[in-house]
Amino acid sequence: EAGVAQSPRYKIIEKRQSVAFWCNPISGHATLYWxxxxxxxxxxxxxxxxxxxxxxxxxxxxxxxxxxxxxGVDSTLKIQPAKLxxxxxxxxxxxxxxxxGNTIYFGEGSWLTVV
Amino acid sequence: DAKTTQPPSMDCAExxxxxxxxxxxxxSGNEYVYWYRQIHSQGPQYIIHGLxxxxxxxxxxxxxxxxxxSSTLILPHATLRDTAVYYCIVRVARNQGxxxxxxxxxxxxxxx
Numbered sequence: 001e002a003g004v005a006q007s008p009r010y011k012i013i014e015k016r017q018s019v020a021f022w023c024n025p026i027s028g029h030a031t032l033y034w035x036x037x038x039x040x041x042x043x044x045x046x047x048x049x050x051x052x053x054x055x056x057x058x059x060x061x062x063x064x065x066x067x068x069x070x071x072g073v074d075s076t077l078k079i080q081p082a083k084l085x086x087x088x089x090x091x092x093x094x095x096x097x098x099x100x101g102n103t104i105y106f107g108e109g110s111w112l113t114v115v
Numbered sequence: 116d117a118k119t120t121q122p123p124s125m126d127c128a129e130x131x132x133x134x135x136x137x138x139x140x141x142x143s144g145n146e147y148v149y150w151y152r153q154i155h156s157q158g159p160q161y162i163i164h165g166l167x168x169x170x171x172x173x174x175x176x177x178x179x180x181x182x183x184x185s186s187t188l189i190l191p192h193a194t195l196r197d198t199a200v201y202y203c204i205v206r207v208a209r210n211q212g213x214x215x216x217x218x219x220x221x222x223x224x225x226x227x
Contacts, residue, residue: 004158031213033214033215035217042202042217042218042219042220043159043215045214045215045216045219048212048214055212056212056214072124086221091158091159093159093215095213096227098158103161103164104161104215105161106158106160107158108153108157108158109157109158111201
């Protein structure tokens with residue numbers, strides 16, 4: 001079974017530029033998460049989707065971050081304009097929705113450096 | 116906020132059992148305990164989870180106390196490849212989205 005796919009793997013941009021990250025979850029997984037992980041810290045949830053609807057975006061900095069999952073499959077996370085403090089790993093995760101006990105699986109992450 | 120408390124770091128000798136403790140004194144009756152680990156530059160990897168009973172799989176064992184206020188992850192024969200940050204997580208209840216809220220984790224160093 002293929003895992004959670006993310007791209008690009010690495011990205012370096014200048015502050016005030018924009019960047020987009022793409023995630024393709026495991027086939028059939030209805031729930032999709034985006035996490036931000038700053039170096040030395042645990043991952044922090046940014047947004048959770050159930051199919052193409054947003055379940056929780058309370059921690060998403062909406063003035064500069066946006067995310068969508070238009071067809072309920074793959075998802076895009078965008079940052080515009082980027083700040084230095086956005087340097088982090090952006091992790092996508094997914095799980096089947098049929099059972100609360102189902103495992104959440106993570107991708108390898110997209111590493112962002114803002115200079 | 117994370118509901119768990121873990122020691123920031125631990126050492127273990129290769130071939131010995133690694134016992135990683137976790138406190139979760141405010142856990143609710145319908146919340147699961149999950150363990151993930153993260154090897155440098157990789158995404159978190161699922162290890163094991165449990166509700167009330169002890170659990171075992173091919174990677175590890177999970178021991179949950181009877182009052183469910185703490186748990187221990189056991190890696191029976193640690194290898195150098197088990198060096199990683201281990202996260203103990205109380206998963207938010209289903210009616211709140213079932214998300215994982217990570218803490219700081221325990222950095223396990225397995226030494227030869």
